[in-house]
Amino acid sequence: MKMTRRELLIGTGVGALGVLLVSCTPEPKPTPTRSITPSPSPLPTTVVPAPAASVRSAWARDPFAHGAASYTRVGVQQSTRQKLAEPIQNRVYFAGEATDVDDPGTMRGAFHSGQSAAMRLRAAMAGGERIAVIGAGLAGAAVASELADADVEVTVFEARDRVGGRVHSHLDDAWPVPVQLGSWLLDADDALGDEPDFPEMSDLTAALWRSPEGAIEPVSPAPIEKAVAAAETLPADVALAEALIDTGADPEEPGLAALLAHLATTAAADAEVLSSWFPPELPADAAKAVVGDLGAYVHELVGDAQLSLASPVTRIAYDDAGVSLRLGTGESTSFDRVVVTVPLGVLQRDGIEFSPQLPFGHRGAINALGMGHIETIWLRYDDKPFWETDAAIWHVVGGEATVRTWINLSPSTGENVLVGIVGGDAAEEFAALDENEALTAALISLEPFAPSGETD
Ligand SMILES: Cc1cc2nc3c(=O)[nH]c(=O)nc-3n(C[C@H](O)[C@H](O)[C@H](O)COP(=O)(O)OP(=O)(O)OC[C@H]3O[C@@H](n4cnc5c(N)ncnc54)[C@H](O)[C@@H]3O)c2cc1C
Known part of the structure; x- marks a missing residue:
């Protein structure tokens, strides 16, 4: 779904207003x-x-x-995430949980994606360069942390008035x-x-598993394991719910439904849309x-990098010589390279305009993955x-x-x-x-x- 102009103005203007009105607004939004x-x-x-x-x-x-975590939709390959992580002209890099193949949708995946992007950057960058990181969640903070000892100047732009992104310890x-x-x-x-x-x-x-009638035996994950194993042999991917039905299980049976509800609290999506070829890890x-305080931890990771809070980036222009960022304030600023760590939901809604447009591979990956x-x-x-x-x-x-x-x-x-x-x-x-x-x-x-x- 595309962002309407009004949504775009609200989405990109709030942080900038937060800066301007910080002395007269008690509570910055959003x-x-x-x-x-x-x-x-x-x-x-x-x-x-x-x-x-x-x-x-x-x-x-x-x-x-625009959601909590990415998930792998039925019919989508896990390698789609690699596609999203591919650098463009060695100027625009991507990180964030949605780009991690091994642990998407998790803190671990976000952290590792930031480390991987920093390694790729190190292979391309020269001493004295200016590097921009968009987003001060775990992925962006991990990039800053990994580049802390490099001879480059790192600036992290964060739309909110706090670091952490989808980790938020409310004190x-x-x-x-x-x-x-x-x-x-x-x-x-x-x-x-x-x-x-x-x-x-x-x-x-x-x-403890309980129904309105009282305590019940723990629900076994065996039907899900069986469904996934059977789906692996099929010529095409099917949704996890379909794989369950095909192997004789009933996803609406109360016990299995409760287990699938638990799975949805980590996968961010329901069995009806999740891939059974690339299923989420079963919660333990x-x-x-x-x-x-997770926010303090993310702050530590950002370390001495320059941190610009309440600074939503609205546009990234790039060519093989460098990148230029436009902020919600209208101000533009230039860097040698940029790492984009904003959530998949923001990319899907065109929360940042890219000029030139992202290559087909990246646009395809952004639309193929789900934000749950x-x-x-x-x-x-x-x-x-x-x-x-x-x-x-x-x-x-x-x-x-x-x-x-x-x-x-x-x-x-x-x-x-x-x-x-x-x-x-x-x-x-x-x-x-x-x-x-x-x-x-x-x-x-x-x-x-x-x-x-x-x-x-
Ligand atoms: C309710 C909930 C529960 C979860 N539970 C768990 C769990 O228990 N365990 C687990 O491992 N994972 C869990 N997750 C998933 C986990 O939080 C994420 O995978 C991880 O934090 C993502 O980190 P990230 O750096 O990729 O993205 P984010 O943390 O989202 O960081 C991206 C940053 O970009 C900023 N941004 C967005 N747009 C712009 C812009 N235009 N300009 C500048 N900055 C911008 C955002 O404000 C954000 O700070 C949960 C998520 C949610 C929402």
Whole structure:
């Protein structure tokens, strides 16, 4: 979908206005966060008590993301990501999670993509050059970090008034831990967590699967593994949902549907659109959660590079001699090379104009890959928790739940904080709800964990 002129003006002008009005606007826009306490009108009564505070994300509406993470659509090759990462005339480089073949849609993939782009740059650049990096998310920060000891001048342009992009540790005294509105979970053995200065993490162990009738056996991923194995032998790729049906599974059976809902919280898309030839990694039943400030970590990575916040780039002109960037302010500035790390959603909506147009291969890759949705809602309880389990990862099976995956932070942090995560189409729908509707949907989703539900 193309951006309308009005959207373009809003999307590109907000950051510039933020700079100009910084002394007279209390809160720069845009922000993916929305606090939903106090509620403007009373909530309907639910079995689950209302929390003392809640905050949720809205990445679907964020003009500098347009979604949460890229995914590999059915029929699309993983090599499409390599195509997107190819430098153009050794002047325009691409990084960001969508360009990473091994771990797309993750912090790890974003970080590695930045390291790879920096290696490519090092092979082409000469001493004393001026390098621009667009985007101060993990990928852009990794580029800056990798070039820190090179004899070049690095400037990072970031549209928002903060670094981090799709990692966003919202620090608020009202919350006992940073509220992670974007990415915050790593596989238990993920090496990214071993990077110097990486923030504190907690182990999330033990999963609990519950239906409105009570606790149920963990749902096995075997049907998905079987479907993927069978799909590999087919002459053409099929959607994961189709591969499941072809191998005798029912994606709408409540247990499998809950597992697929969990998959959508990491893949950002539903089985109906995901490739079964290049399936997302199945989420594990143990993970690590960042309970520190990811923004500070990204800042450390940016290091001594020049950082220009609230500076959306609207146009990149390039030839074999260099690049020229136009900012939302209208100002233009020249560099020897540029690394573009903006999200796939921004590229898909022509959030940056390229002159000349990007080559066919890049445009094809941008349109072929999918940009999916993940949203999160954080609930804080000040009184005794209403739940009676130490399991850290909860799955809601069956019933009317909108948010089927929950993280219980109380066993790992001692704080009565629950985090709901929703992915795929359900996340897009969740993002469209108003504050009360979203909180009500979250509380209804939690009903199987309320005292009236069966205990373990
Ligand atoms: C809710 C949610 C939960 C997630 N959960 C996990 C998880 O648990 N584990 C995991 O590994 N991954 C997770 N992810 C995915 C992960 O956050 C991303 O893969 C990763 O952070 C992407 O980093 P990036 O640097 O590629 O992009 P970004 O972080 O998006 O950085 C790109 C930057 O470019 C900036 N930008 C955009 N347009 C312009 C412009 N015109 N000019 C200048 N700057 C611009 C943006 O503001 C942004 O800061 C999650 C994502 C979301 C949204």
